[in-house]
Amino acid sequence: MPLPATRERAGFVFEDLYRSCRDDVFAYITTLLRDRTAAEDVTALAFERAYRKRKSFRRERGSERAWLFGIARNAALDELRRRRRLAPLLVEPAACGTEAEDAEHAVRRVAVRSALAELPGRDRELIALKFHAGLDNAEIARVLGVSETNAGTMLHRAIERIRKACNEAD
Amino acid sequence: MRLIRQQTIPVEVERELRAVDAALAGEPVEPELAELRDLALALRAERAVPPEQFVNALDARLEAGFPKPNASGSSKSPRRHSQPLAFATAAAAFLVVAVVLTSGPFSSGGGEPTTKEPVGQAEPARGGSAHPLAVPAGPAPAPSGAASLQEPRKVERAASITLSTPRNEVESVADDVLHTADRYGGFVLSSQVSGGDRDVGASITLRIPASRLQAAIADISKLAHVRSRSQSALDITGRFATPRRQLADATAERRALLIQLARAATANETASIRARLKLANDRIDAARATLRRLARRVTYSSVSVTVEPGPNTATGGSWSVGDALRDAARVLGVGAGVLILSLAVLVPISLLVGLGWAARRAYVRHARVAALDAVEKPATR
Numbered sequence: 198m199p200l201p202a203t204r205e206r207a208g209f210v211f212e213d214l215y216r217s218c219r220d221d222v223f224a225y226i227t228t229l230l231r232d233r234t235a236a237e238d239v240t241a242l243a244f245e246r247a248y249r250k251r252k253s254f255r256r257e258r259g260s261e262r263a264w265l266f267g268i269a270r271n272a273a274l275d276e277l278r279r280r281r282r283l284a285p286l287l288v289e290p291a292a293c294g295t296e297a298e299d300a301e302h303a304v305r306r307v308a309v310r311s312a313l314a315e316l317p318g319r320d321r322e323l324i325a326l327k328f329h330a331g332l333d334n335a336e337i338a339r340v341l342g343v344s345e346t347n348a349g350t351m352l353h354r355a356i357e358r359i360r361k362a363c364n365e366a367d
Numbered sequence: 368m369r370l371i372r373q374q375t376i377p378v379e380v381e382r383e384l385r386a387v388d389a390a391l392a393g394e395p396v397e398p399e400l401a402e403l404r405d406l407a408l409a410l411r412a413e414r415a416v417p418p419e420q421f422v423n424a425l426d427a428r429l430e431a432g433f434p435k436p437n438a439s440g441s442s443k444s445p446r447r448h449s450q451p452l453a454f455a456t457a458a459a460a461f462l463v464v465a466v467v468l469t470s471g472p473f474s475s476g477g478g479e480p481t482t483k484e485p486v487g488q489a490e491p492a493r494g495g496s497a498h499p500l501a502v503p504a505g506p507a508p509a510p511s512g513a514a515s516l517q518e519p520r521k522v523e524r525a526a527s528i529t530l531s532t533p534r535n536e537v538e539s540v541a542d543d544v545l546h547t548a549d550r551y552g553g554f555v556l557s558s559q560v561s562g563g564d565r566d567v568g569a570s571i572t573l574r575i576p577a578s579r580l581q582a583a584i585a586d587i588s589k590l591a592h593v594r595s596r597s598q599s600a601l602d603i604t605g606r607f608a609t610p611r612r613q614l615a616d617a618t619a620e621r622r623a624l625l626i627q628l629a630r631a632a633t634a635n636e637t638a639s640i641r642a643r644l645k646l647a648n649d650r651i652d653a654a655r656a657t658l659r660r661l662a663r664r665v666t667y668s669s670v671s672v673t674v675e676p677g678p679n680t681a682t683g684g685s686w687s688v689g690d691a692l693r694d695a696a697r698v699l700g701v702g703a704g705v706l707i708l709s710l711a712v713l714v715p716i717s718l719l720v721g722l723g724w725a726a727r728r729a730y731v732r733h734a735r736v737a738a739l740d741a742v743e744k745p746a747t748r
Contacts, residue, residue: 227415274735
């Protein structure tokens with residue numbers, strides 16, 4: 198289907214949404230799956246699903262960004278379910294820092310990465326939505342299906358956990 | 368959507384969340400929250416960046432409008448396979464329910480059929496088996512018992528015809544029915560013809576020789592529009608057995624009594640034998656009368672003819688506004704009936720499908736969150 202058809206009656210251009218969210222969706226899914234290869238497949242699947250469902254978008258239910266991340270979330274969780282049935286999840290080794298990287302920063306980075314890996318799945322998802330996908334609290338609430346206040350509280354709790362883990366590591 | 372519970376967020380929490388937002392936006396943060404700012408920036412630094420090759424491939428798919436992958440494509444959702452299956456299952460269930468409702472014990476059969484199929488009744492002959500319900504007007508069914516081999520089956524036939532004719536022709540059609548009975552050697556058992564403006568109609572019961580029944584019915588059917596017609600055949604061979612046995616017994620007793628009477632010596636003995644003879648004669652007469660009645664039922668068939676005014680001939684054949692209103696009401700009634708029947712089938716099915724859909728959604732949602740919770744500490748590749 199040619200691109201001009203991506204302009205929607207719902208009031209957004211799919212291509213614009215894609216350009217603005219592509220990297221965020223990938224980052225969010227990668228954090229959730231902890232597998233870059235699988236994240237690529239799931240990201241593509243999420244955009245494909247969003248493209249096919251684009252006419253079902255209703256602005257009164259939230260922003261198109263929140264709608265897209267809802268689809269991405271379902272695709273990622275379906276992938277987790279599928280992997281759970283097939284084999285245990287493997288996490289990719291973290292990339293090494295550059296030689297020029299400050300030693301203190303490197304230690305801090307390792308601590309954060311370790312704390313992130315140790316987080317419960319729900320907390321890690323909140324961190325991914327906030328810090329990797331760049332969603333605001335209202336959008337996070339919409340994606341998770343909770344109130345904005347609730348989303349803020351949950352996010353703060355997740356930050357506290359990772360902060361505590363980092364401090365313990367230090 | 369999950370239960371949304373509004374609550375106030377603590378001031379300190381709100382302050383820290385604002386600091387996180389400010390740090391992510393590159394804005395200044397209060398000095399005492401510098402650690403939180405550093406954490407936020409460190410977390411964002413962990414953000415994965417998509418490889419260029421993947422980005423280019425995805426861009427190309429967007430340009431192509433995300434063409435559907437081949438059947439072997441890995442991204443093909445299994446849901447797409449399950450949807451046709453679900454529709455097929457729902458359609459099959461609908462058909463099964465519809466068939467069950469429209470036939471068998473649930474069918475009311477309230478409407479009057481235009482033409483009834485021949486329906487017969489049979490009673491099993493003694494020492495034999497029951498015969499098929501519908502017995503044609505031809506030869507009697509083949510006997511099944513040894514005794515029955517000696518004589519043909521005795522079958523009582525009956526027919527019922529409802530004719531429809533314009534109101535002003537009811538009486539003439541009734542007369543034609545009577546003449547038909549005469550023509551075929553039958554007779555009229557009862558006849559009731561009503562005239563006037565209201566309750567116009569005729570109800571006639573004929574006796575027609577069984578051998579000519581079909582020809583008579585064919586002629587009667589030509590007299591007017593046949594609204595319904597039915598025939599029945601009842602095997603009454605077994606009913607002859609009892610009166611025949613009674614007749615044989617009574618005849619033998621009479622013969623014996625006559626011999627005794629010839630040998631009687633006293634007046635008292637003679638009187639006693641004569642009284643017993645009278646009883647035996649009565650029994651013989653009764654048995655013969657029963658046999659005659661049964662034979663008449665076999666020889667002559669009963670034909671009930673009802674002549675009714677046609678539905679759209681109230682004014683002598685012209686179609687009036689009243690007729691149109693009646694027809695419209697009938698059409699609406701039938702339509703409403705069909706609608707109610709359809710709803711009776713569709714509503715339960717829709718409820719079941721809806722419940723199943725809701726249950727599946729709830730299950731999938733639960734399973735997704737469970738999958739998220741299950742991935743706690745993965746092994747390192």
